[in-house]
Amino acid sequence: MADSRDQAGPGQGAEVSVLDQALWSRFSEDRDLRDFARVWLALQIRDLGALDCAALVLETGQGMIPVATWPKDYRPSPEIADAVEEALDKSRDVVIEGRILVKTLIVDGEVMGAAAFQFPVAQPDPGRIFRTLSWGAGWITSAIRRDLSLSDKLEREKQAAVLDVLGAALDAADTRAAAIAAVTQLARRLDCSQVAVGFLKRRRVRLEAVSDVADFRMDSLYSEKLAQAMAEATDQEGTVLHPRREGMAYAVTTLHAELARMKATGDLLTVPLFVRERIMGALHLEKRPGETFEDLDLMIAEAVGAALAPLLDEKRRADRSALRIGAASLWRQVKRLLGPGYIGRKLVALALIAIVAFFAIARGDYRVSAESEVQGLVVRSLVSPFDGHIAEQYVRAGDVIREGEPLARLDERDLQIELLRWRTDLSRFEGEYDRALGERNAAAARIASAEIEQARSKAALVERQIARSALIAPFDALVIEGDLSQSIGRAVRRGEELFQIAPLESYRVALEVEEIQLDDIRIGQTGTLVLSSLPDQGYAIEVTRITPRLEANDGRNVAMVEGQLLDSSPQIRPGMRGVAKVDVEERLLIQVWAQPIIDWIRLALWRWTP
Template identity: 35%
Template sequence: MPVMTIPAAGWLMETLAAFLQAPRGTDPLRALVLHLATSLRCDRVALGLRRRSRSDIEVLAVSDLVRPADAGELVRDLHAAMMEAAASACTLTHPSRRALPLHPGLAHVQLGRVLGACAVCSVPLALDGRVIGALTLQRDLGAPFRTEEILRLEQAAQFLAPMLRLHLAGRRRLALDALPDGPAWLRPLRPHLAIGALALLSALALLPVEREVVAPAQVRGLHERQLVAPRDGFIAVVHARPGVRVAEGQPLLDLDAEAVRQAQRAAEASLSQAETAVSEALARHDQAQLVVQMARVDEARARLEQAREDQERSRVLAPMDGLVVDGDLSRSVGAPVRRGEVLMTVAPAEGFRLVLWVDERDVGRVRVGSSGMLRVAARPGQALALTVTRVTPVAVTREGRNGFEVEAALSGAAPGLRPGFEGVARIGAGRQLLLQALLGRLPDSLRIGWWTLLG
């Protein structure tokens, strides 16, 4: 028995009429897929559309499902088949037909197994060279889709595509019109309310608010002491690491003293030999030799004194009570150091200064004496008052941006604060309009851009 007995033109008109003349209160998309399923004797017909130009295809109607959203796995298989047809922009069938240019993908093969074994056909819906949806049909494998049926479906797709686009646009307009209009007594007041809202927004935009400059901040010691190597040598013992509190005179680091002891023994031997030579010159009454040996005695004593001083300087002591903030040498035992090389940095545990990095676009708003607040990452719940004490005139680059360092002092006690803490500071910079605060740096960027382009 032939599947289609209706002439092509008549079937096409009936298909369009099924969509356009759907009964009031019913879904035209469902009426369309039901008509296609009946006229083509299909077990299932599904329709998917793109709600927006670049969105994914969404399965909107299935002939044997009242609510497609309730059948998750089946809808996912239908969606995958529609996406394959949309990607290929041509009709795909399973089992594949030699007359078609492309073979079906895995999604069509998987969909063909849903009803046990069935034939699948997907026809893309194209408009203005862009696929806006797809039709997917399934029926028994014993009655595969014939060439004339596929041609009729493709012809119907050409007529249905613009109608479906208009249908989606109409549904969006109906959704907007369905929004509540509010009570009847409010409708005459709408123009006045709009004017009042505009006036209120204008007043708020002209409202003066406090201007603040936000800058990253770091806590440093009020004054820091850098400890340098007193002589050339090797690190022997490390007594303190960064973060440790130290007292004045506490050992921090020892240098290897073996070379110094050898130099001291050599100086003592030279001194003994020179003194013996002096005694022999005195015994011989040799005035010239006496002068020479006395000079050697002085030289030996100087070398011995230098060796003893180097021996005493082999230990580096804390210059004050404070906190070691830099110089972790615990993994550098045995490493060589040269005289004058910085080894550690010690800062007082009490008394701090703040170093803020202010963007060059905001530094002009910061003045000496400006007040602000600081919150450090280690204690975000504690707000500390600060006062700007100095704006350095030298630019500092950070993360590819240009800025300036601003020094500030804490205005009160800061329990638990330590050098090295980092946080964010907000500095008061006068008053500005709320509109300027909302626009931020946009006006300045536009001015610079205008000047760059047009001068």
Template identity: 40%
Template sequence: MEDGLGIPGSAQHQTEARIVREAGPWRRLSRAEALDEAARAWAPLMMAQVDGAEGTAVFLADPDGGRPRAVANWPESRMPSAILLAAAEAALDSDRGVVRGAVGDDGRPSGGLVALATPLTVEGRTQGAVGLEILPEDAAELRAAMRSLQWGAAWMRDLVRREAMQSDRQRYDHAIEALNVVIAVAEREDIATATRAAATDLATRFSCDRVSIGFRGVFSTKVAAISHSAQFGKQMALVRLLGAAMDEAIDQRGPVLWPAEDSADPVAAHRHEKLARAQNSGHVLTVPLYAMGHFIGAVTYERPAETPFTQTDLEILEAVSTVIAPVLDEKRRNDRWLITKAGVALGQQFTRLFGPGHVGRKLALLVLVGLGLFGWFATGPDRISAEAQVSGRVQRTVAAPFDGFIAAAFARAGDPVEAGAVLVQLDDRDLALERLRLVTERQRQLIEYDRALAARDRAETQVRRAEIAQAEAEIALIDKQLERTRLTAPFDGLVISGDLSQSIGASVARGDALLSIAPPGDYRLTLDVDERRIADVRPGQAGALVPTALPEQSFGFEITKITPVAEYADGATTFRVEAAFTGAHPELQPGMEGIAKIDTGETRLVEIWARPLIDWARLWAWKWLRIG
């Protein structure tokens, strides 16, 4: 090796090595600032390190996933071959060294051009690749060339790492600048103060003569704040020029710089030029504010002629505008009048309903409209629901005729009985003994009567006759009481209440209800109608009952009477309504309960559905607003 560069193997290589030494690429490599410049200095150095090298190249990966881009090659007159490009792509994909070209399966060169490539991986990400073209004589020379390429790639890897660190540092600086401006905006409560603070802070921080912030209106942009200016007239020429410049940037949906740099995408800057000439500004930049899916305004920066906007300035100002746009938009929205917010929200909903997209919202509206039309034009039976109980139309109570004891019970609730059938037998032993005593007393009085009659004692005869009549009356009374110890059914019917089978021997007082009997099949229905619907109930209305015991059947009825007395139970106030069944219903039994529905007529469905809400609203309005 000569001077650490190696002994040339050919005249061409000697010439290239001499150029490397004379041009000082090492000096250019160490002083290079940009990655492309460093790559152009590295390529000849790398080629000088390898005997028999035909060319070198540096490739950078495409951020969009395309083919790698060659940023440097040596000799400059020799473009990278297709083999070298394929090797670089393979190295990027596999993240390892790759050999392509005239190489056999055993790794030995076959006498043709061979391309070597190794990736440039930084922090786990493959940023590019370096390649070398060589005509090797044997496998050892090929391995030595790959080793030299990998060693040389360390230079480029460090340069790529430095470039990435500078990019990260730049993004960090951008974030710091944006954060400082956001803090200045967020600390203010209203939009006017926030925009003034943002404009003044931006003007001071970025050395601008003036910074203006405006928001997009219905037809044009309105200037909201100018740096270092608490108040400004809306009819000032400056304000009109600033608004026009902001509209120019918003209409083109991107930043506008005057005077414009050479660019592949030129933009119109006539209004910016007019503003600059009117205000003697050397440089004018307007960056649109984008938030919530649309452009909400713009920021215009003005600098003197001796302080142009650099590319770094442009990137920072675009980043700052991107960050503060949502904050300003949020404050502007919150600072609007309530009626304005309502109007904007209504307009947005109208646009979503009748504009493009939002198919689900449109379908939901169609369904609601269809339901509304159906509810308005469709009618149905209006029914009032109420709890109901079945009871006998005529009920007879079997009561104790006198004080006594129960001797036997022959029927209880649920038993059918025939007229005259004995239901309850009261104990008659005391009555029988009393009757025997009275009979004996009557016989004694008869004997005394006969004796007085024989003695012709007329006074005694009258007394004894009266005693005999009294005894006979008492005997007749006892006989009647004995007959009433057998309580019988007054008619054919059903025992609906009372069970004395467990009370044999118990005492009863005169008038105590022992059993209740109702005639079979002759029932009435009692409904408990809520007070909110009692006004809609009329005698003669029809309905149907579904008993709890027979949920698969319904029984028709007709309203006969409305009791004008309210009852409160279970947290609700109800009125009792009586109804008669239409037809015979042997399945029904007294005491059954269920749900009854009263038909009040055909009504529009929307009235039926909305009635509870309307009634509640009327009561609320009467209670709190005295409207009724």
């Protein structure tokens, strides 16, 4: 590309001079950084001579973006973009093949942008060009520093305004007072004729407060129009300014225009109030006739809206009754459940629905569980047949015995001596009887005969006692109680219990049923018994007797219910304990599992209610 100055004729030189003066005039007058940047780039292009293209990249708060290019609407090529990125990353000037030169712009030690220039041919002396750019860079860096200083000032003013409004709202006791204080303070801060705030309810805006007005009529025509204008902004989810200014995003202002015609005002501004991406209302500001909102006013209004919305929303929540809080929470959960997203909640809800449906139709056997003990159907006691001493013991508790098998034997030596004495007396009385007959002494014979009968009876009695000195099993049985191994030689009295035995394969089951479940037990019901020593086997039982007497057991009142063991097994022994479950009826599973809790609640309510 040829240098425009080299190609200019005599007439064109004067035109270029006039153009330079126009650029320098704009350069000294521009206060906007973007306009200043475009003029600065144009001046640098005229100083550098022939160029293919040029671009100025600055930090604008939204990242590094091109603020000025030449030719106009030129989009930087990949070579230019790569060179600028390298200069910004390394914070130094960059030269690519002598044709692309990038000058970094550093303000207070921080890279704030870069100016890139692409020449048609490689430049023999890039240093000269960078010296020229360094002189010009002082102007743009000064402009950047001035813009930063102005931005900081505006930011401080905006923050001060926001803090004043929030401070006024925080001092209020409730939502209405907070809203009135906030809009009144904002109206004074921005010198507005009126500021109002309204809350969105069922897609309609309801006025909550108007500046400097403690009580206002919502049913007035102006209030209705004002609420409609605020709804116009909430529907568009964006700030609405009437009249609309050039450069602002397009927004429908029909209702704002109607409001302005109804009441002579200056500018009208409505800012939507957002809380967690949800519109909760709007903030409306009005200027006096002939007055307009400055850019700073717009910034303050939007900043106040962003900060005030969460505060008012929190106060509204705090002012609600417990019933409304519960209803709102329930409605919020329902919307989350039925609306988009929240996959986890939907899965949980589906699982709960499936569980409820299952328990609504699923049925199962309701059974009463009870601690149980196996007992002998018949218990026989073996007692001492006479006073004596234990001589031998053959079995102890837990042993299985057969019919006719001895369990123990009493010492019979005293009985043998007594038997010998009575037999001796019997022989002597028989001799006396014979002698009385030989002497024909009837009286002596009768006396001797009586003594003989007495001796014979006594001898027979002693013989029977000797025969009973051994305790014999009357049938096949299990020894339940009795252990004489440590009592050999101990004296026992007649009738003293020495053993308890129970017939084999003839048992009953004693169930300890809690009183709260006793009403469910009926004679003839069947069930299953599982013993602690035989947990892998179940034995059928049948309820045969219900004892009305209650006993205390481990802090519980239980009734003793007897059942017959229908299944026999050589492994079962009296005294074994386990758990029996009696089948009552078929019920819903939820009823089966919840019945104990329901019974406890009923009893607790009866106990606690007056």
